[in-house]
């Protein structure tokens with residue numbers, strides 16, 4: 001792990017202090033529309049969120065409370081939800097919430113606090129109806145009491161039980177790392193939390209929340225909340241999130257979890273068997289990274305910055321749940337990837353969590369900005385060369401995707417317009433991250449000074465913290481912040497028009513200069529060039545290249561670029577194996593999986609036992625799906641089937657279904673409404689389906705400017721939601 005210990009320097013002196021909005025984003029009346037100009041501004045309101053069935057614009061949601069009892073034996077959460085809200089539009093007689101067929105609604109009632117003689121203070125039972133919405137949710141229509149007036153505070157209580165919804169992942173003991181106790185976690189991004197609790201499931205709405213969670217003895221509960229307490233006698237955990245968050249950032253994990261403090265505001269949580277490794281890997285780094293981020297972008301707003309490591313069944317790499325990042329334990333062995341992933345999630349504390357994309361069509365506002373911020377942090381903490389090397393690996397992957405998909409594919413747009421019914425999670429891809437990063441880098445370049453742009457981002461957070469924004473808010477703020485650029489009409493520069501950035505297909509119109517990484521990247525390319533020909537290179541020419549002294553990202557870049565050239569001549573593959581296979585076998589999984597993909601794609605049987613060993617060891621989606629896809633696409637399908645039958649009982653049922661679909665093409669592909677670990681996979685031919693990247697979220701993107709669904713298998717690089 002590169003650890004250059006550069007001291008971050010804060011040159012920001014331009015921070016403006018603005019009041020916190022309070023996050024009352026849903027249909028708040030009387031707020032002006034956004035626009036450049038003096039004084040605090042309100043972000044623009046998206047007209048509609050096609051991914052939500054709710055009528056969120058008709059209400060202001062002040063707070064909600066969850067009271068749940070967890071039952072591991074039957075894999076259910078049972079309890080109630082209390083919504084504290086105010087109608088803001090005259091004539092509203094129905095409250096429509098996002099829900100899911102897996103939620104069993106028992107009763108709904110309404111209370112009007114402090115109403116005295118103006119209405120019922122005692123709860124009144126309400127009628128309700130559940131209607132179909134999409135394959136990822138339903139709409140819960142609740143008839144409000146007659147005479148409910150705008151401005152009148154009401155409390156709606158929904159009593160319900162969760163069953164097997166896509167947000168909630170119950171793990172039997174054998175699927176945990178310790179294999180002795182069950183565990184449950186939730187994963188709400190993007191539209192799954194409607195199967196956790198009925199809600200306004202749109203990123204446009206933010207609110208505070210609290211929760212009471214009752215559990216069996218020996219179970220620890222954690223939530224994405226700023227405060228928590230525990231009554232051992234009652235086995236009840238209490239949580240309070242005092243900062244407004246969108247529904248998708250409400251998260252819970254419960255199991256045998258122990259902790260260790262890493263710093264004054266950071267604690268690592270993990271199953272007991274993992275804890276010492278997690279502590280050793282992270283140490284005091286989290287506090288250091290937080291300090292660097294604060295110097296760049298202003299105060300960390302969330303108080304706690306805890307991290308919980310989850311078993312390999314966790315369907316993605318990491319999730320930026322506020323106060324409590326979720327991260328897959330499988331990444332622990334790959335130190336440089338762990339570093340990048342944790343820093344990325346920390347960056348979301350500012351970009352994505354404090355200021356959130358108001359619709360799922362502009363996810364790049366969270367991911368592009370978080371990726372830019374992550375790289376600013378790594379530049380300050382580990383140097384520009386390290387950051388450039390990591391960036392090259394990702395931009396290589398972006399261009400690989402473009403070669404597969406074609407420049408005119410609509411999934412390459414930053415602003416994706418999706419039709420009603422399309423699952424937003426299916427549109428999260430490398431472009432969301434890396435094209436978004438390039439646009440932010442372009443804005444930084446326009447500002448003329450990266451430090452000046454840091455100040456801009458700091459003030460952007462200050463301006464919009466705890467609110468949800470659209471891209472135009474960012475652009476308006478940018479142009480008002482840099483009036484000289486507005487005067488130069490930079491948004492209209494030919495070929496680099498902001499509109500083209502947002503709505504255009506194809507590669508980024510601009511990519512940042514990465515030449516500062518030359519000392520690290522150059523040797524990688526030189527070694528690739530040596531292996532270019534149909535015959536192996538002269539051993540003497542290889543002598544200067546000692547891979548054992550290379551960083552993980554250097555080796556990953558080398559293997560990615562060699563994978564791009566596969567299939568290779570057998571003689572070349574044979575020499576590659578004799579030169580590197582033993583060395584790579586002792587390195588981390590991010591390196592190993594790339595080498596094994598080369599083995600499979602080139603049908604190099606001598607190293608096939610290593611593939612078997614790897615797939616017996618690794619049970620996460622990120623380290624199984626890419627290899628199975630390669631095995632099936634090539635001539636080794638029978639090997640894949642054999643390994644699957646030997647290991648399937650150690651795989652989460654959702655992953656098992658995905659692999660069964662890859663292997664046997666049986667039944668319909670798991671729909672996008674399935675948990676995010678089970679998107680439908682449509683293996684492409686080996687040359688295309690198996691991107692030489694670590695696929696950690698393989699999605700079927702369905703987007704079409706013509707409205708005609710076009711399914712494309714996308715393998716994302718290390719997607720951290």
Ligand SMILES: [Zn+2]
Nearest residue numbers: 367370720721
């Ligand atoms: Zn992210």
